[in-house]
Amino acid sequence: MSAITPIVMPKWGLSMREGTINEWLVGEGTEITVGMPILDVETDKIANAVEAPDAGLLRRKVAQPGDTLPVKALLGVLAPSEVSDAEIDAYVSSYVTPAEDEEQGEEAAAYHFVDVDGIRVRYASRGGDDASRAAVLFIHGFGGDLDNWLFNLDALAEKHRVFALDLPGHGQSTPKVPGTSLADLGNFVGKFMDAVGLERAHLVGHSMGGGIAAQMAVDQPRRVQSIALISPAGFGDEVNNAYTEGFVTAESRRELKPVVELLFANPELVSRQMLDDLLKYKRLDGVSDALRSLNGGLFAGGRQSAQPGAELAATEKPVLVIWGAKDQIIPAAHAKHAPEGATVRVFEDAGHMSQMEKANEVNALLKAHVENGG
Helix, strand or coil, X not given: CCCCEEEECCCCCCCCCEEEEEEXXXXXXXXXXXXXXXXXXXXXXXXXXXECCCCEEEEEECCCCCCEEECCCEEEEECCCCCCHHHHHHHHHHCCCCCHHHHHHHHHHHEEEEEECXXXXXXXXXXXXXXXXCEEEEECCCCCCHHHHCCCHHHHHCCCEEEEECCCCCCCCCCCCCCCCHHHHHHHHHHHHHHCCCCXXXXXXXXXXXXXXXXXXXXXXXXXXXXXXXXXXXXCCECCHHHHHHHHHCCCHHHHHHHHHCCCCCHHHCCHHHHHHHHHHHCCCCHHHHHHHHHHHHHHHHECCCCHHHHHHHHCCXXXXXXXXXXXXXXXXXXXXXXXXXXXXXXXXXXXXXHHHCHHHHHHHHHHHHHHCC
């Protein structure tokens, strides 16, 4: 059975337990290549395509549309044509999905909390604690949390120590902000780095988090090894306040759904559970005030208050800029303001959330950037 390769339910993010099969995108008998979208799966965070991690001939679909299965459950089987149906039957019948308590233990070990200037910060860490390995710090955007990186953390943790935090006022961190400018937030992230023992890191920032990363490269250059920016703030004036203000004011699923759909080129990626989780977060005491303050300080009137992107060239840091051409929050045209020498990639079929919508491609870019970024 060594020629048989399983297709299993992926683990997207540290808290994923199970996924529901929406549909297969390929038929039995299809020759699968690495990275090919092969089926759609919906989780409690997002619906997305599973991209094949291995190549081979799809011989058997084990899971069917509508099935809800745990992480690492068998979804299908790849095998050369010379492998008999009987061998595949035996493989499928003997396959054992790892026990759930093993997955729970993995998650418990990955989430942590630390106090930074009186603010309790949730963060995730992956890739061990070997200080000789380069560190990568992920910084999410306005209204997001560390789960915005659910497709990316493990990919970078293969070779690096990886950290991602919930910014103040976001996720499970204290709903209180240390200030309402990119400089204030960058200063706070620097203190977070002190608290978790990170002297220096490659920064990966999305949207507002990209603006924070750029500001840190300008203000705290010794802390920053390189920066990778995905649809970042700080590269131009415009920002869609239908999103920022809409996110702050939405109080129901009906109000929030069209706002969150602005994030994606394909609005079908927005799941009911995603909306429910966001509403639950927004109803926490202090969250609305924190978000309203940040929106006023950073994006009032649909204009960005700070432009650290214009100062990046002087830092001489390696810069990677990624954008989705269908970004409805921050125009992809801002990518032209990347510093000379930066690596710039614009995905034609992605929106504001390239790290989710084009995860494999983004991960490949991030790996190459970090490995070549000093």
